[in-house]
Every structure is written in C-alpha cells, then in structure tokens.
Amino acid sequence: MANPSVTASVAGSAEASERLRRSEEDFRLIVTSIRDYAIFMLDPAGTVATWNAGAERLKGYSESEILGRHFSTFYTEEDRTAGKAQTILDLARQDGRVEDEGWRVRKDGTRFWADVVITALYEADGTLRGYAKVTRDLSERKRAEEDRLRLVQAREAVRLRDEFLSIASHELRTPLNVLSLSFQTMEFALPPDAALLRERLGKARRQLRRIIDLVNRLLDVTRIAEGKLALVLEPSDLAETVAGVVDTLRGEAERVGCELRVTLPESLEATFDRLRVEQLVTNVLHNAIKFGAGKPISVELANATRSAVLRVRDEGVGIEAADLGTIFSRFAQAAPDRAHKGLGLGLYIAQRIAETHGGSITVESARGAGATFTITLPLGSEATS
Amino acid sequence: MTDDDLVMVVEDDPDTLDALRDALTQFGYRSIGAANGRIALARLRQKDAPVPCVIILDIRMPVMDGWKFRDEQKRDPALAWIPVIFVTADLGAEGTAAAAGGVAFIPKPVDVGILMQAVKQVC
Numbered sequence: 249m250a251n252p253s254v255t256a257s258v259a260g261s262a263e264a265s266e267r268l269r270r271s272e273e274d275f276r277l278i279v280t281s282i283r284d285y286a287i288f289m290l291d292p293a294g295t296v297a298t299w300n301a302g303a304e305r306l307k308g309y310s311e312s313e314i315l316g317r318h319f320s321t322f323y324t325e326e327d328r329t330a331g332k333a334q335t336i337l338d339l340a341r342q343d344g345r346v347e348d349e350g351w352r353v354r355k356d357g358t359r360f361w362a363d364v365v366i367t368a369l370y371e372a373d374g375t376l377r378g379y380a381k382v383t384r385d386l387s388e389r390k391r392a393e394e395d396r397l398r399l400v401q402a403r404e405a406v407r408l409r410d411e412f413l414s415i416a417s418h419e420l421r422t423p424l425n426v427l428s429l430s431f432q433t434m435e436f437a438l439p440p441d442a443a444l445l446r447e448r449l450g451k452a453r454r455q456l457r458r459i460i461d462l463v464n465r466l467l468d469v470t471r472i473a474e475g476k477l478a479l480v481l482e483p484s485d486l487a488e489t490v491a492g493v494v495d496t497l498r499g500e501a502e503r504v505g506c507e508l509r510v511t512l513p514e515s516l517e518a519t520f521d522r523l524r525v526e527q528l529v530t531n532v533l534h535n536a537i538k539f540g541a542g543k544p545i546s547v548e549l550a551n552a553t554r555s556a557v558l559r560v561r562d563e564g565v566g567i568e569a570a571d572l573g574t575i576f577s578r579f580a581q582a583a584p585d586r587a588h589k590g591l592g593l594g595l596y597i598a599q600r601i602a603e604t605h606g607g608s609i610t611v612e613s614a615r616g617a618g619a620t621f622t623i624t625l626p627l628g629s630e631a632t633s
Numbered sequence: 634m635t636d637d638d639l640v641m642v643v644e645d646d647p648d649t650l651d652a653l654r655d656a657l658t659q660f661g662y663r664s665i666g667a668a669n670g671r672i673a674l675a676r677l678r679q680k681d682a683p684v685p686c687v688i689i690l691d692i693r694m695p696v697m698d699g700w701k702f703r704d705e706q707k708r709d710p711a712l713a714w715i716p717v718i719f720v721t722a723d724l725g726a727e728g729t730a731a732a733a734g735g736v737a738f739i740p741k742p743v744d745v746g747i748l749m750q751a752v753k754q755v756c
Binding site (some may be wrong): 422423424428429436 | 646648649651653654655659660696703722741742744745746
C-alpha cells in the first residue's frame with residue numbers, strides 16, 4: 249500500500265508544478281500575443297533571443313529571420329556608425345533601464361519613430377541574463393506633432409504678414425493725403441484759360457484716387473483680419489443706396505459697353521451700414537463690369553420679407569468651376585491676366601461685409617456663361633462681429 | 634478780438650501741415666501751426682498771442698491727441714469758444730467729433746473745397 253504522506257506530497261508538488269506551468273504559459277501568452285508593442289529579449293551580447301507578434305508587426309522580421317541577429321540591425325546607418333546600440337546597453341546596465349526615442353529601421357528599409365525601453369535582466373546570483381526590450385511605434389504621434397507645429401508656424405506667418413500690411417497701409421496714407429492736397433492746391437491755382445493743364449492735372453488726380461482706393465482696401469482687409477470691421481448700423485433706404493452705386497458706376501459700365509438693366513423697388517427700409525453696403529455693392533458691380541465682356545448686366549433688388557436680396561448678373565467670361573470655391577478668398581483672382589488689374593480683394597471684402605451684417609453672398613457661374621452674384625442682407629439688425 | 638483771417642492748424646505730420654497751410658494761404662488766410670495738442674495749447678496761451686478764428690484739428694497725434702486737446706480747450710474759458718474743425722483719416726470718429734462739439738468733421742484725404750467752406754462759415 250502506498251505511503252499516504254508521500255502520496256500527498258507527490259500530489260501536492262504535481263499541483264504546484266501544474267500551477268507554475270500554467271502561469272508561465274499565461275505570461276508567454278501575454279507577451280507573444282500583444283501586437284501593439286514589440287516585447288522581446290536580448291542576450292547579454294545584444295543578439296535577439298525571443299520575439300513576439302508586436303515585434304514582427306513593427307519591424308517586419310519573422311521570428312526565424314531575426315533570432316540570433318544583433319539588435320543593432322534595427323538602428324539607422326548613422327546610429328550604427330555612432331555605436332549607439334552598445335551605448336544603450338551600457339546605460340541599461342548602469343541605470344537598470346534606459347528609455348530612448350529615435351528612428352528605427354524596418355526589414356523593408358523604411359523608418360519609423362520609436363519609443364524604446366531596455367531593461368537589464370539579472371539572474372538570482374546577480375549575473376547579467378540579458379535585456380528586455382519594449383518598443384512602441386510613435387510615428388502617428390510624431391506626425392501629429394509636426395502637423396501641429398506647422399500649423400502654429402503658418403498662423404504666425406499670416407499674423408506677421410497682416411501686421412505688416414496694416415502698418416504699410418497706414419504709412420502709405422499720409423503721403424497720399426499730402427499728394428491729394430498738393431493736387432488740389434495746384435488746380436485751384438490754375439488760371440482760367442489753362443484747359444490742357446487742368447485736364448492733365450485731372451488725370452493725375454484720378455490716378456491718385458485709384459491708389460488711395462487700393463490702399464483703403466488693403467487697410468480694410470487688415471482690419472477684417474484683426475476682427476475690427478465695426479459696422480455703423482442705421483435705418484436707411486437700401487433701394488436708394490443701390491441706386492446711388494449704380495449711378496456712380498454707370499459711366500464706367502458704358503465705357504466698356506455694358507448696358508445696366510436695373511430693377512429696384514421704390515424704397516426698401518432696412519438697418520445697415522450705408523458706407524459699407526455701398527462698398528459691397530460697388531465691389532460686386534465693379535466685378536461684373538470688369539468681367540462682363542461688354543454684355544448687359546442686370547441689377548435686381550427685392551424684398552424677401554425678413555431680408556433683402558440683390559442679384560447682380562453679367563453675361564461675361566464667367567468663372568471656372570474650380571475657382572468658384574476660392575473666388576471670395578483674399579488675393580484670389582479667378583482670371584489673373586494683365587487686362588484685369590487690382591489686388592483681388594473686392595469680393596473678399598464684399599463677403600466679409602455681407603456676413604458681418606448677418607447676411608451672405610453666393611455666386612453661380614460657369615465658364616463663358618457669365619456669373620450671378622446673390623447678396624442677402626437681413627432687413628433688421630442681425631450684425632455679428 | 635480774433636484775427637478774422639488767422640487759422641490755427643494742429644497736425645503732427647509736417648508735410649500734411651505744410652500742405653494744409655498752403656491751401657489756406659491760397660484762399661487768403663494766414664496760419665499758425667502746431668505739431669500736437671500740447672504745443673497748440675502753449676502757443677494759444679502765450680502772452681499777447683494772436684487768437685485764430687478757427688482751429689483745424691487732426692485727431693491722431695502723439696503727446697496730446699485731438700480729443701484731449703479739445704477737452705483741455707473747453708475747460709479753459711479763454712479758449713473754449715474758439716470753433717474747431719476735426720480732420721482725420723479714422724472712419725467712425727464722426728460721432729465722437731459731434732459730441733466734442735466740432736463745427737465740422739472732414740475725413741482725410743481732405744477735400745479743400747469742403748474745408749474752406751467750413752472755415753468761411755466761422756471766420
């Protein structure tokens with residue numbers, strides 16, 4: 249008959265063995281199955297002793313391909329020449345563990361940005377058993393950081409440019425104002441019979457007027473960029489405002505052969521910034537004349553109960569589908585060529601004015617089929633800032 | 634006892650000041666200039682200083698700007714009654730100019746015809 253205590257201790261140790269075996273299996277399962285981290289062992293010389301699913305996914309080598317090879321295989325040419333692999337192992341032994349971030353190389357030669365932790369492993373008696381290496385692919389994070397940095401730099405560059413434009417525009421105004429005064433004094437000083445001189449002076453004054461207008465637009469653009477487009481809202485007649493702009497631009501339209509067909513109500517009461525809305529309508533109508541190819545332009549204002557709708561339609565060169573998205577952007581000219589001068593700011597300013605009023609401006613067009621600009625302005629005051 | 638044909642021009646840019654005084658000369662006015670509000674007040678307060686019939690006042694000036702000058706002027710009974718024409722490149726200053734009691738508000742670039750009309754009204 250078997251000795252019961254011996255049987256018990258044999259059974260006990262078999263149970264303990266089984267528990268140990270299962271727990272070892274558990275750990276092995278953890279390490280081998282994890283795919284997000286490369287977790288493997290190096291022997292004291294730095295050759296790869298174990299491998300896992302994460303290591304294969306990250307670095308591209310299968311277990312049979314990599315076991316026995318030195319881990320400096322994963323480093324870049326530069327790092328290998330610099331002896332980085334050995335330095336890192338030395339640090340791991342010295343400090344117990346070392347963390348490093350840097351480029352690593354996959355089997356196919358491509359690089360990825362890695363976060364690596366190497367821990368020195370010791371036997372019970374203190375001898376070095378090897379190293380545990382855990383590597384994480386940080387490429388995504390690095391890319392996001394780089395994108396963020398580039399965005400910050402781009403924003404700063406735009407801010408600096410806007411600041412410069414603002415300063416430049418302000419500086420330009422002073423000599424322009426002096427020039428304007430000089431021309432006026434000259435004109436007043438002309439004898440009554442100096443017709444030719446008066447005409448020449450008149451032409452010079454018109455050019456000056458053009459420069460002043462361009463500089464004012466630049467100034468408006470920088471003010472808009474700084475969020476300083478302050479509207480002076482007052483009840484006024486929108487129909488009268490539009491009529492005024494049409495009258496002002498009629499001469500210019502006639503000069504290029506664009507017949508203006510205007511449909512306005514008797515009056516249209518609304519609350520708006522008269523100066524700015526004049527500017528808006530001028531810019532849009534001016535654009536229609538500029539690109540209207542000498543064909544008729546229709547200007548229609550209608551009361552749509554809560555808002556006013558102004559449609560400016562030309563039958564000229566039209567706008568390419570690809571350009572429709574950027575036509576209201578700053579410095580975007582859909583048909584940039586020498587015949588069309590200016591800074592390309594008119595429509596941008598027009599849109600900003602419309603939107604600051606709480607309204608909108610849209611365009612429908614196709615190449616060679618003219619363009620229709622639809623401006624909507626709330627009748628009441630719904631201005632935002 | 635104002636000098637009916639004496640105009641004071643307060644403007645910090647020397648070229649603009651020159652050009653305004655030129656225009657005034659052309660229309661038969663004499664003028665005195667000042668580069669900012671403080672200098673203007675000092676000149677007006679000098680003993681036996683001639684009194685202008687109107688002050689053409691720029692708003693944006695260093696040391697003492699147009700608004701501060703106007704406040705100081707109104708506080709001084711010897712100077713408060715002198716009419717002021719505001720001149721400025723700033724849009725939207727019109728309301729403040731009216732509140733400050735200016736005779737006229739002329740935007741830059743100055744239209745000489747309009748400026749002279751305003752001067753003639755008070756001088």
